[in-house]
């Protein structure tokens with residue numbers, strides 16, 4: 001079985017896109033979910049929908065780049081639902097464009113804070129509670145740009161590659177303690193992050209995927225749920241590609 005009944009999960013960036021899809025599916029599968037986002041109204045709306053469908057959900061305003069706010073959210077999750085077993089560290093932003101030597105240093109550092117240090121802050125606060133609970137499963141949301149690079153994406157590709165590295169290191173640190181840590185690597189997914197792209201860029205992105213379309217947030221959520229579940233009990237430290245063939249070419 002999936003083993004989600006009685007489990008407590010925290011999901012960042014849950015107001016939109018992939019995080020929102022993961023939160024809804026996890027709640028439907030029986031987990032109690034804590035939804036965090038910069039967009040408080042957004043996570044409140046998602047939590048309200050989950051509760052109307054009979055689920056348990058708590059919404060919190062959190063900046064994932066702020067260790068204090070991340071630590072508070074983890075403690076609130078445990079205070080509300082009694083434990084923490086599952087985490088999806090998902091919130092992220094797209095990077096500043098341009099070639100490496102043209103990058104603004106402040107923008108580079110800000111991207112690294114939100115897309116990389118956030119994952120450290122999250123796991124740093126989550127893992128002690130998973131040790132206490134006796135089990136844990138963490139999924140960190142990276143990208144195909146955590147496996148391959150592309151021109152004009154230094155900051156984003158650097159952060160996302162490092163998320164994969166941090167995931168492997170954490171998986172080894174806790175392998176003997178029943179805590180699994182994996183990363184997922186989506187191709188381009190049809191979320192608000194991408195919708196902003198104009199039609200030409202959108203067609204260009206579609207052409208990079210052998211399946212001939214962008215992915216759906218729900219298609220990433222399915223893989224995240226598998227990795228969180230007991231069905232993935234022998235999977236740790238892995239990089240799961242959900243990319244319509246993007247990295248095969």
Ligand code: NAD
Nearest residue numbers: 013015016017018038063064091092143186188189191193
């Ligand atoms: P999205 O923009 O739809 O949702 C991201 C959510 O994160 C938003 O609700 C936003 O408010 C929140 N967020 C942003 N910065 C935050 C911060 N500092 N603190 C808290 N919340 C913050 O994006 P998405 O497409 O669902 O992306 C989710 C993750 O998937 C990101 O890590 C992204 O890099 C990754 N990803 C997305 C794609 C894609 O094509 N959409 C591809 C590969 C990887």
